[in-house]
Amino acid sequence: MNEFLWIIMGIWVMFLGWLFIPALVQGVPKPKKFSQTYLRRSLLIFVIVMVVFIVAGREDPGIFLVRVLPDTVFTGIVGVVLTVLGLGFSAYSRRILGRNWSSMVEIKEGHQLIRTGPYQYVRNPMYTGMLTAYIGLVIVLGILAAFAALVILVIAIRVKISAEEELLEEQFGEEYNL
Numbered sequence: 001m002n003e004f005l006w007i008i009m010g011i012w013v014m015f016l017g018w019l020f021i022p023a024l025v026q027g028v029p030k031p032k033k034f035s036q037t038y039l040r041r042s043l044l045i046f047v048i049v050m051v052v053f054i055v056a057g058r059e060d061p062g063i064f065l066v067r068v069l070p071d072t073v074f075t076g077i078v079g080v081v082l083t084v085l086g087l088g089f090s091a092y093s094r095r096i097l098g099r100n101w102s103s104m105v106e107i108k109e110g111h112q113l114i115r116t117g118p119y120q121y122v123r124n125p126m127y128t129g130m131l132t133a134y135i136g137l138v139i140v141l142g143i144l145a146a147f148a149a150l151v152i153l154v155i156a157i158r159v160k161i162s163a164e165e166e167l168l169e170e171q172f173g174e175e176y177n178l
């Protein structure tokens with residue numbers, strides 16, 4: 001594990017702590033609506049991914065460890081910069097959401113539609129930032145498994161976005177689509 005990977009891991013740990021610890025301490029409003037569709041779709045993706053990785057791993061156990069990007073200072077710096085920028089953008093977006101944020105797909109009592117800050121420019125800024133940060137990690141890792149995980153992550157986020165949009169359209173109607 002190179003020093004850039006350690007830096008990126010530390011940045012992710014700080015971000016995830018900042019994201020989840022306040023909710024654990026302060027509590028969160030109870031959900032008014034919850035997406036069962038998201039849970040079913042997520043479980044399906046998980047099963048498909050596990051089958052693919054198991055089958056591919058049995059055929060050639062080392063295939064996912066093949067390095068596709070060089071392990072250089074340049075790739076390390078690029079990876080760290082993308083991680084900082086991506087998680088910074090996600091953190092800012094999370095701050096703007098306030099008590100409307102949830103790690104699950106749900107509508108809370110008193111839920112508001114946010115259209116300020118990064119939400120006036122990007123429909124899903126938290127996911128955009130997290131994907132940018134994960135691309136930084138992929139660049140530093142440089143192995144095929146990281147790229148495969150990126151594809152899976154994009155699919156998983158797309159599934160979550162779709163479920164969120166269904167709930168938000170149901171809750172806010174045409175106002176959500178403006």
